[in-house]
Amino acid sequence: MIAVHRLSVSTLQLAVLATAALILLPLGYVTTLALSADPAVWQRLWATRVPELLLNTVSLAGAVALLTLGLGVSTAWMVTRFEFPGRRLWEVALVLPLAMPTYVLAYVYNYLLGFGGPMEQLWQLVAGPQARISSPQSFWGVTLVMALDTFPFVYLLTRSALLSFNVSFEEVARTCGASQLRTMFSVTLPLLRPSIVAGVALVVLYVVSDFGAVSLLRYQTLTYAVFQQMTGRSDNQAASILSILLVILALLFLLTERWFRRKSRFYQTTGRYRAPQRIQRGWFHTGLLTACLASVVGLAFGIPTSLLVMWSLSQEAQAILDTRFFGFVWNSALLSSLAATAAVLVGLPLAYLASRKPTWLNLGCLQAAYAGYVLPGPVAALAVLFLFLKIMPFFYGTVLVLIVAYVLHFLPAGLQSLEPSIQQITPNLEEVARTLGLGVRETWRRVTLPLIRNGVIVAWVLIFLQTMKELPATLLLRPVGFDTLAIRVWLEASEEYYQLAAPSALLIVLVGLPALFLLLSRDWRAA
């Protein structure tokens, strides 16, 4: 019995070490390449591209963070503190933009706000035929698109923090003579800070690593530049230097967020708590609230989706719905399923060992897996590309390279739902199974797996969804002629063939919806 136990653990241990190596090797390789680059390359980059790219990236992240902060916190406040007809509907609708990839939203806004687009025509009716509106292919255009797409992160985290907020804090402030407004600013918002900051941090990481919107709106950020160095100039040294800068930038944001949250565990409510009561609103306020929420949801989801539907029904779009199109669908589904399955298989042993045998080695391996968190798509692609070229060049240009890049990139997202589900089961359950005569494998099959099933399913769906939307790594690593839905959207939209891009885009959004609700149902129950 004991011998079997040791044996199986060591196989597991080996698997975990191999995974960590798989993740760290490419990263290490990119780093070495960047550090060993000719100083002249560094100098040239610092003198020409880097200042502009850093400024663009940081200012975009800052502006989007501010905008999502406003949008996310105010909408969360509206649906948690007020009661009005339609509240539950808005509560769900506010999450919908998450199903919309940034490149889809970017291409829709490129049309709406673009040269000769509907907004400009509308403006010309008001201001005369010569009037122009500022192009969406600008700082403000990208900021708007990114903020509309990512504010649900802030909304979701703030909302669940508000729902689990202990209203005693507010009540005790009132007994101390504080007015409602003072209570909100000196008690409620400071206590929500950890959750709000966590939401904004997600937004910032998302913005920094985004490729879709910035490439379609032609806004130069570090991520976009890495992609251009790899494709346009095939300058892998410069690409790796920019990648390292990007990773450092992301790490800085992450550390800032950790610093902000260092006390958050003390903020959690202990013991009895009283949930805040929603204030009933009359028809006037209902109208006001509905108008606010409708314009936010409309801009971020309603209008873009209706446009996609309209375009998809157009004759041009109908004409491309042939076997070729269904080939793209198949490619997307195949890639996503393979990536999700691989990531879950790789992630399970990692999470399991770190939870059951938390040695520094196992915890280190788990942390290494989270490194993918700060790896934007092009960087992950770059890292995997180098690794395969060096070690296994015969795999270059196959689907395997893509799958490895996806696993590297999306493993953290999967681990975030695998880890808690494993931690929630007490080891006693497994131990009692062993006392009842079950072997290690039987225990896994009959006790552990059924208990973590939901966590595994959620992880799988999450990775499936992310892979479906993934753009830059797919663009860089796909086998020749192997197009996915995301690639089709991007290619058609780059050429401004709005109608032709619409069916693929709509399909991506629709596939994303059920997955979104699956994820939400967890969050909803918990709240």
Place this chain on the structure above:
Amino acid sequence: MTHSPIHTTHTDTAPSESQVNLYGSTASILELRSVSCAYDPSRPAIQNISFSIREGEILCLLGPSGCGKTTILRAIAGFEPVRSGQIFLSERLVSSSSETVPTEERRVGMVFQEYALFPHLRVADNIAFGLHQLSRVERTSRVQEILRLTGLEGLERRYPHELSGGQQQRVALSRALVQNPVLLLLDEPFSNLDPDMASRMRQDLHALLRRMKTTTILVTHDHDEAFAMADRIAVLNRGEIEQLDSPELIYHLPATRFVADFVGQADFITGQIEQGVVHTELGAFPNTIDGVEGAHVVVMIRPDDIHLIPNKSAEPRIVARQFRGSENLYTVQLPSGQIVHSSESSTSVYHEGAAVELRVSATHTVLFLAEQPPRS
């Protein structure tokens, strides 16, 4: 409800009113006039609650969970709207069905069960939270003063999570007291402390409230706590006050069976009135409720009123002994099967199964009509 107290020495709220008069002309700090709160499935409703509290008094709302005691506290603080009736604070109408003065204008201090210390503020800032209208110097001196009074000196730079449970409670108390509230509201303030700490804090708090002459309402489900702290106790059940009296009267002369049961161990023995005397299995008791001839009644006896004498020829048998340190609590079975309890000194040890004779000190018995169902 309609089950009025039927003990001869007790008539409604007469004792409390006479007590108020003893203290002379002091006006009541708080008065509730037939207050009922709106029914909400998540909160216990309260009906027709009336009482008043004079300056410096400590009143305790005692009852099981869900009896509405916290709802009363929250109505006084202004968190809970009143459906009917009025609440007066310092003779000013603060709550009625049509008007609710906001909490921050009521000048009540409140200590929550889980203290609700602001986790993002240091101890000193937590305490100074309600003093924002004062100058900086004045604020600091007030905070220092209250820290000294509550024995928290030296902790002002700490954050709440760096304090022990007892210290957290004292910070919460300091925060409420520092603004000189008209009325202090304590919601189960000792329930998060371990028993030793709770009894020490109880004594300290009682001494402090007396010294500062703070008018206080304390909510608890623990009768020992109520007895130790309160000048008067209101026992609540299902949203209504069953009895409002001094701790001694509540214990010895409970107005209802519910009160009798809730404030300490009690046995209820059935009997019948014959020739003006109550006959029970434990002997005869005086008919103190003017019951009619032949009426069935219940006699309440507390364990400290029953004494055991070993007697081999007696029929009652000891079924169990529970050693409690300062006393032995015996469970005794009577020939009819009826169980009674007796509290004996710590050193008198009888074995299970021993035959004993029971002596009941009849002066402390309380009668209820038998039709009254037990309400627990």
